Amino acid sequence: MGRNRYLGSWTESNFNEIDWSFSKENLIDLLKSVVNKTNQYTHQQICNWCDKHYMNYIDKDGLNDERLYGILEDISAQWELYLANNFSFKELHQLNFSKVNLPIELFEGWLKELT
Template identity: 30%
Template sequence: MLERYSYTADSLKKVIKLALINSISHKELVDWCEDFLQEATKDTSISKDRSLNKKAIMVALDIENQWELFLSNTYTFEELQELNQNKVKFPKQWLEKWDSSIR
């Protein structure tokens, strides 16, 4: 489903909104952000609008980093071994904050 979203700030905003309304899992959001960041580091065409994309890159990086911290601070090592990450959800206010920070 997320393959149709190009790696742009607008698409990041759309993907965050999909996670907010539970159309995609928060793990799918994180995976998309990881791909977005990989593309941003290798593709200079993503950086055409530096200010907008810098903000989007920072949000995607924060989502990726917060996921790892959230998992490690919420679950024990044993729980993580059995955890279905597709069922894990960020706090709603985090998603709302990320959404509002991309304007």
């Protein structure tokens, strides 16, 4: 993800991007994998996948599922807010972001909104 676009200027540690195309079903599968504790991807990877697809959405006209894209935006924003609220600026510059986990309740809520 590079620089934080919401709250400051830290750079996330490197990660491998999730190579899945965007679909509601893929988003549900990613969220379910966290809730069911079967995820093969880190929260960092999942949140950045959502951010990437949200940024693609806002660059295009005619996409009509505002609720779905609102969830993508919320996932991306909650990741940034969680980092900013739980780590000092100094810690963010040294943090291994792949070890950070959002509260499971967030994933449960997003999944509930989608299903």
